[in-house]
Amino acid sequence: MTQPFRTMARYSPVIWPELSLELEEDLLRVTFPVGLHVLSSAILPGGFSEAETLLNWKVPLDYGGGDPLSQLSSRCQLAGEDPARTIGFMTAAKLTHASIQERDGDQCKLVCCATAGTRNAARAGYGRETYSAYDPGTINIAIFIDGRMTESAMAGAIITATEAKSAALQELGIKEWGTERLATGTTTDAIAVCVSQRGSETHAYAGVATTIGCAIGEAVFQAVWEAVATQSEA
DSSP: OOOGGGTOSEEOOSSOTTSEEEEOSSEEEEEEEEEEEEEEOOSBSOEEEEEEEEEEEEOOTTOOOSOHHHHHHHHHHHTTOOGGGEEEEEESSOGGGOEEEEEEETTEEEEEEEEEOOTTEEOTTSOOOOOSSOOOOOEEEEEEEEEEEOHHHHHHHHHHHHHHHHHHHHHHTOBOTTSSSBOSEETTOEEEEEEOOOSSSEEOOOSTTSHHHHHHHHHHHHHHHHHHHTTTOO
């Protein structure tokens, strides 16, 4: 089952059942079985951190930005989570249409969860009007890895995941708003690579030619493809 929240409120991955994903009214909560080492571009906290929970908070389409860090921290506390130990995303996409992909890989287990909205799709490399405010259109990608990785491999995983995201959008023919150029993402995408750092072997690289990188690329491609392809469905 790759879109479990279309029919249920809680899901535990087959390959990593201790990982818990739960859909609440305006929140997708992922609870980790152990503290995970995280590299993310998330609003909260961003960069490298240690975390026990990931929250993907759904905001209205007309969300005006303001102070997203403060607002997300407050929502985190309202949910009973410690902002200092939580990864926080924001999105205007349908949480019910989150796609979850699982891979039992080489010296690792991998779960990818993606939510996607493409109303602010864009193609990197071209000039455009820019804004300082936060727009919640957003493709959010969370990758959970039960395995051991160097921090440089975690950075490499973000590159691989971004390439896979762009490939999925181009295969679907998603175009930049207002142009005919194929989109490479949206203007507000975010990603988190969350690693247990358990296991006897350490992955030093995560490019597409590595076993772990190939698994990441496949999982992200499928998750983004499905979340985007079904975003207009009820």
